[in-house]
Amino acid sequence: MNVLIANCSYHNLGDVLMVESAINMVRSKYPSANIYFLGNDNPSKLMRDRHQAKSIFLNGNISLDNKIMGFIKCKIIERYNNYSKNKLIKIDVILDVNGYYIADKWSLNHARKQIGIYERLMNYDARLIMMPKSYGPFNHKDKIGVYLHLLSMSDVVFARDKLSYEYLQKINVSDFNLRLSSDYTSICKPIVDSDVSKYKDHAIIIINNRMIDGGLYSVSEYIKYIENIFNVIEGYKIKPVFVMHDRKKDVKFYNQYLLSKFNEVPIYTSKDPLNLKGISSVARIVFSSRFHGIINALNTFRPVIGTSWAHKYEYIAKEYGISDFILNPTVEVSELKEKVSMALNHNQYHIKNRSEIVKQRDEICENIKSVL
Numbered sequence: 600m601n602v603l604i605a606n607c608s609y610h611n612l613g614d615v616l617m618v619e620s621a622i623n624m625v626r627s628k629y630p631s632a633n634i635y636f637l638g639n640d641n642p643s644k645l646m647r648d649r650h651q652a653k654s655i656f657l658n659g660n661i662s663l664d665n666k667i668m669g670f671i672k673c674k675i676i677e678r679y680n681n682y683s684k685n686k687l688i689k690i691d692v693i694l695d696v697n698g699y700y701i702a703d704k705w706s707l708n709h710a711r712k713q714i715g716i717y718e719r720l721m722n723y724d725a726r727l728i729m730m731p732k733s734y735g736p737f738n739h740k741d742k743i744g745v746y747l748h749l750l751s752m753s754d755v756v757f758a759r760d761k762l763s764y765e766y767l768q769k770i771n772v773s774d775f776n777l778r779l780s781s782d783y784t785s786i787c788k789p790i791v792d793s794d795v796s797k798y799k800d801h802a803i804i805i806i807n808n809r810m811i812d813g814g815l816y817s818v819s820e821y822i823k824y825i826e827n828i829f830n831v832i833e834g835y836k837i838k839p840v841f842v843m844h845d846r847k848k849d850v851k852f853y854n855q856y857l858l859s860k861f862n863e864v865p866i867y868t869s870k871d872p873l874n875l876k877g878i879s880s881v882a883r884i885v886f887s888s889r890f891h892g893i894i895n896a897l898n899t900f901r902p903v904i905g906t907s908w909a910h911k912y913e914y915i916a917k918e919y920g921i922s923d924f925i926l927n928p929t930v931e932v933s934e935l936k937e938k939v940s941m942a943l944n945h946n947q948y949h950i951k952n953r954s955e956i957v958k959q960r961d962e963i964c965e966n967i968k969s970v971l
Contacts, residue, residue: 600629603690605637606697610847613891616872617696620784624968690725699733701746731759731780733911735766755970760914785898785960789876799881802832802839807888808852809908816928824928843868844889897949902942920948
């Protein structure tokens with residue numbers, strides 16, 4: 600069994616956590632499966648080494664040990680298309696792990712690129728599975744046509760929440776291929792090393808540049824929310840730490856807007872998504888504006904308060920019974936204090952109903968594995 604993991608933004612550790620989870624599922628069902636990454640995604644050396652994986656560049660496969668040479672080789676292959684069919688690795692299954700790129704708000708360039716890549720691989724009978732992700736809304740007819748083309752190529756399309764499922768039904772994605780299945784990253788266990796354990800019982804603060812994208816909230820509103828978090832946790836004598844899930848965009852946001860105000864607060868970064876899950880697992884409380892920051896807290900049964908920029912947040916919160924803990928950054932300080940008090944007293948559904956949550960997540964993972 601040769602499995603290709605495709606369409607991951609490796610600077611975003613939430614995306615990389617889905618890569619880890621997908622591989623975990625594959626290897627639990629097919630222990631001897633060969634794992635390949637799409638070299639065009641620029642996979643990290645950590646991931647390639649951990650999973651003994653090689654990279655495939657469109658028309659051929661190259662072991663990517665040097666990023667610069669790998670990039671040059673990729674361009675040569677694209678330019679001259681000089682790999683014959685018998686030199687290609689036969690891919691059996693392609694797993695598209697990206698969490699959210701098929702919707703009105705995104706450029707078509709991404710979807711068109713994936714169509715071109717998948718068409719080349721599917722010429723050799725590879726199956727394409729859209730791993731659980733968010734979709735929609737869809738209102739632009741020119742985009743709907745491209746998205747339907749991509750989704751019609753897929754053998755299975757997993758919608759991560761009910762609203763995404765309904766959006767896909769409205770644009771006539773085949774019910775035969777369409778499945779409803781939630782986030783699957785509960786399958787991965789956290790890693791708590793010495794760098795992680797020193798932040799035990801801290802307040803984890805996970806920022807997200809998307810909170811201010813498109814004018815959803817102003818920079819001043821978001822910064823004020825972070826300031827309010829600091830003021831509230833100070834009353835509990837809880838030390839804060841910033842945790843960066845996106846080592847490119849979130850770090851840029853921090854340097855531009857937060858560094859001058861919070862320069863004495865430690866920052867934790869890692870190339871390993873299991874470390875980020877680990878730091879959530881030892882936290883006193885997690886404040887997250889990133890989807891998988893919330894998910895990590897939920898799956899390690901830690902108190903959590905989130906903010907949202909897309910419908911996926913509200914739906915995952917509903918699944919875990921914490922809808923009241925997804926707040927707007929403009930929330931009054933008095934309400935924030937109340938929610939923090941409830942969370943710290945473990946008055947959250949996922950903590951009080953741990954065994955039920957574990958059973959639910961195990962069933963989700965088994966459901967996904969059944970189609971691999």
